[in-house]
Amino acid sequence: MLKKMLLVSTILLAWTTGPARAAGPSDAVYPYLGIDWGGEVFVGAALPFGMVKVGPDMETFDGFHIGSGYAGTGRVLGFSHLHLSGASGKYGNILVAPVTGEVIPADIKSVRVDEVAKVGYYAATLTRYQTRVELTATPRVGLHRYTFLTGGDAHITVNLAAILNKGPGSESQKFLGAELKVISPTAIEGVGRYTGGWNEGGEYQVYFHMEVDHVPARVRTWAGGPPSPDATATVDGDQPIGASFDFNAQPGEVVQVKVGLSFVSAAQAHRTVEKEAPGWDFDAIRAQATAAWDRALSPIAVTGGSDDQRRQLYTALYHTMLMPSDRTGENPSWTSTEPYYDDYYTLWDTFRTSGPLLTLIAPERQRDLVRSLVDIYRHEGYLPDGRSGNDTGRTQGGSNAEVVIADAYVKGLTGIDYKTAYAGMRKDAEVPPQDPRKWGRGGLMEYNAKGYLSLANERSGSRTVEYAYDDFAIATLACGLGRREEAKLYAQRSGNWSNLWDPALVKEGVKGFLRPRNPDGSWAEPNTLKRGTWPDFFYEGDEWTYSLYAPHDVARLVALSGGKAGFLRRLDTLFLKRHFDMSNEPGFLLPLYYNWIGRPDRTADMTVYALEREFLGTHGGIPGNDDSGAMSSWLIFQMLGFFPVAGQDVYLISTPSFPEADLDLGEGKHFRVIAHNLDAERFNRYVQSATLNGQPLETNWFRHGQIKDGGVLELVMGPEPTRWGTGTPPPSLSDTTADRPMLCVPASQP
């Protein structure tokens, strides 16, 4: 007994420390951050933007786990190869699990202990099977190392029928069928067919090639029945199907497994395994994964701050880089030399923060993401708003690919076919889609005819204001492409948000809110109760949030709210009476709106409060779904002390969390944010004075053009507000100050 314990201890030590390497930013990543409280982050092994995300799926019980795969509690069902991060209801395919004793496909599950979660690595011991599990990955291959601690009758199983969120509901997944084939004593291949999930997408097929590192006693398969010696298995509906590599294992015997994935063919999956993961050096693959993460995370370097702040920053960056998934060369629908990404889940979430962040620190990645969007339009006829499992859907609020593209354009991202992109944007704005939950803009004819959506169309409030901002994005690109008439048209339409503004609607002393209209144009009853469901007036937000959704014309919002004093009162009421909802994206900009009325001190207060209470370094550290890193990248910008107005070339200044942050913009260019006089208690949250690239900066905002070649933003912080930042506000469409019109003056365009 003592001997075995020593063995286990030695193994545990090796597991915990991993291969030796120099310290890197990935050391600060805490993969558990966000597993609770609906953060739904992925836990397992993946590369930055990797296609394969291999990790454990836990038993759901009584509706308590809602299907994102990982959970802190519940038994492990196995380790599947496709996951979302920060969202749920899709994937969980190709589930591999070790078993000891009899293989009963319907009863494979175990408690796990001694879990380790690091970037590119996951480990746990399954107590029921006395098996240590380790996972790592390449971009498209999952690597498993199983140590059968007590040996004996040991198996590596694979289950093709497993998926997350299986069920009858409209947002659940369905398993349609699969086939598999034993192709050698150590390898099997096959494909599973699935459909559905949150995006209500069509069928997607997952091909795989799986092999083990030494010859098992036998390989069995099953299809609708118990395991048998058949070398092939097929099911054409939701029936059990899988295979088992059976070993007579010595105590401590290690079995390694590689599973390559493809959306094109099993042969391609096989080639990918040979290319990305030849041989059986698990530790080397793990080291590669860690190194890839260290490189991916390295464009942000910070000085000072607490351990908890660094943990939050780098975990947020890690989460931002788990999605979308790079599937270039894996597109089953058309052939193209363009990059192909999947799991835009959804642009409605990510356009506000993730896109602008990648544009700064990973511009080539963002360029490829935009090119992939444009290529999808090119071949399918519509830009997606959400997309997963090779199928577009669902639209949330607007057609936000417009903002993504405009943001790339005004920030000078090159290598993008902006003309085709523009055609896709215009199609959203002009051609009513056949299925408006999938493509384009629902209710478009009414919107273009009346300038708003009435209650005849679902989500009429949030869609109206989002369409208006999307139109502004089109106008922006029209300007850049020299289409002045079209720019004028869309600039006009971009004011449509105010057509639902009822100046007489009063709540808590604040006057003027969006209000639904009946199809005849009359005011309907204000919808203040429901939120978050599809047929509502507002989508995932309320009247406090959506009434302020006009990021291109805050000056007009200020005017409609009764001027600066009225707007201050409105914002204060919103925040102090806790109408601000950090758990969803539509309000992302609101804490910064104070900058438009010369109150950057309040921006400082509200963002510091949000950082203090909404984002934590713990399991419940994300205030809601991480939404593919949208939440995480909100946090990153706030910690850096400036925040993008997505779709515009403007950044708003708030309060940095670190004395110094260095952003590597690529090509040797760096943008540094230096904050003098920060204190641990964050009392010195107010900017006293600022310089940008050595010149005094009096405004509480700056343009992308001022930092695109690198630079230094230097802030002197202090314990009380000063006159700094109280003058010239950030741009607004209706603020016609001569030296900063918003449209048709290509400031920093390419």
Place this chain on the structure above:
Amino acid sequence: MLKKMLLVSTILLAWTTGPARAAGPSDAVYPYLGIDWGGEVFVGAALPFGMVKVGPDMETFDGFHIGSGYAGTGRVLGFSHLHLSGASGKYGNILVAPVTGEVIPADIKSVRVDEVAKVGYYAATLTRYQTRVELTATPRVGLHRYTFLTGGDAHITVNLAAILNKGPGSESQKFLGAELKVISPTAIEGVGRYTGGWNEGGEYQVYFHMEVDHVPARVRTWAGGPPSPDATATVDGDQPIGASFDFNAQPGEVVQVKVGLSFVSAAQAHRTVEKEAPGWDFDAIRAQATAAWDRALSPIAVTGGSDDQRRQLYTALYHTMLMPSDRTGENPSWTSTEPYYDDYYTLWDTFRTSGPLLTLIAPERQRDLVRSLVDIYRHEGYLPDGRSGNDTGRTQGGSNAEVVIADAYVKGLTGIDYKTAYAGMRKDAEVPPQDPRKWGRGGLMEYNAKGYLSLANERSGSRTVEYAYDDFAIATLACGLGRREEAKLYAQRSGNWSNLWDPALVKEGVKGFLRPRNPDGSWAEPNTLKRGTWPDFFYEGDEWTYSLYAPHDVARLVALSGGKAGFLRRLDTLFLKRHFDMSNEPGFLLPLYYNWIGRPDRTADMTVYALEREFLGTHGGIPGNDDSGAMSSWLIFQMLGFFPVAGQDVYLISTPSFPEADLDLGEGKHFRVIAHNLDAERFNRYVQSATLNGQPLETNWFRHGQIKDGGVLELVMGPEPTRWGTGTPPPSLSDTTADRPMLCVPASQP
């Protein structure tokens, strides 16, 4: 210049380290925990349950600070001597402030930097006055040490007109007038008269004696005008009044100040200064204060856990012991040999957790608090629900002194005149009060006649269910005192909560909720929108919370909810759909309700989630008002791993945060909670097996009688639920299992 900087550095060093002492639990206290997000905790110097709480009051601006005194931002107005903790809207009296240069009473304020906050000590540098401020305290004297860094024209001012939350609103304070007199070259005395505040209390008078440690150049006073040499000053309304000790200070000159307070007379304030703070040894007084806190915090000792967990635990205990204020001998209204406490603010908040906590670790304190309540009844005719500034008010939900007294009784607290207490409880239940926002039970005649309150009375839903539980508390004491007929009567009334239960009301698939009735008995429209305001159906809670408020008969709630499965669904919906509101007290027990249906695993899940996300070690670390430590003591019990059912002798088991906790029950008795196999990630949150005092414990609850003489609760934790705790549920009135009736069997009574 160099020389002065060195001087300042040396002083700063001394300031930071403080007097040498051995490490104590107060080292873990972080006074900033809870200053933001409405925690409203006191920051400054005070003793445990001390009368004087001397600390800075910050300028309020634009409604952003809501009047609890301290704020992380905003300029310091001075240092006043009375504060609440975890609540706002009262006190802020006798404001002392240093000034350099001309004294303009209406313009005394400064930014502060280099702030230090420790138990019993506060320090900051006021930049405008180049003055280092240090504060410490005895129970009834505030000590100030001012270092005028640059010297020159220096002043110590006192302002009697200052109060927090001054204004015209019904919950604001008013300054009624004051007088002061220079009684020696180094001392002044006087009194200020004030009224109002959140409790809408009547006039309270604050007497003070103030002296400085060396003779100033002169003393000036003002009353409605500029400073003058007059030795006396009087105002009879809201006019400026104050005094200034004027010095020609050397650079680095130190002026010490003592301010004694009394609610009886200036002479008594003077005597208190001589008794509690003779001489001028600031450091010695500070050391006494620290030692007092170390003693007060020492009854809870823990092993293991993170630094953050220990910080949270001891700061919570510190906050629990800031209120009520021990004012024995300072009662201006009647003479009594009984203890006298003020600032029960309110019992509605604290009865659930603070009372039960003190009963365990500071039973003599809790005894004195209850005796004080009984003495207030004896002399005023009613037990208070809230009380501050020597005046009772306001009632919140019920008459919860009943539960406080019953809790003390069933836990065997001796030295309390339970007969008189019982008379006070019955008066609440039988005699309609003249002013129901101040005393007793509003709408009592309707409640006693119909068994519920209709919409004819405000807060009819929450009051009905609270009155019912208060009646249960009366029945409990009636049993103990042998009044079986009365016990029967009140036991019957304790079922009144169900008279508002509408079994047909369905929300989100959950059936059965409280619903308002019209005066004629018919159902009124369910009120689901409003919450927290006085005329509402519910007070500071909603239908999800109050429909479950029957802590004495959860079995009946289970039955009304359709049995165990229905109750599980109800609780899961409540928590997973985020209807649970941690920011107010009515839901305090809800995460533990799973214990009644044999699902302690869910209790573990929900309490771990709450600890992870609602309570933090940061400025915003308290989910709402700390409410005199009610929130903080909720946290303490949860971290210890068991939770009291206030008013009953029952504790429910959840998940400890520490491998070992030792509670000193006094008289050499200790209760230890040992949790084996806890892990840092809190995955091992489920109890696998338990022993209590060496015997197997199969239930997820135990009685006070089982631990009152000390003992050990030993829990083995693990990663998944087991059969443990799924059997015999905690007691319920309608669960008539023979061996554990709830009433008229004095189990652990005195």
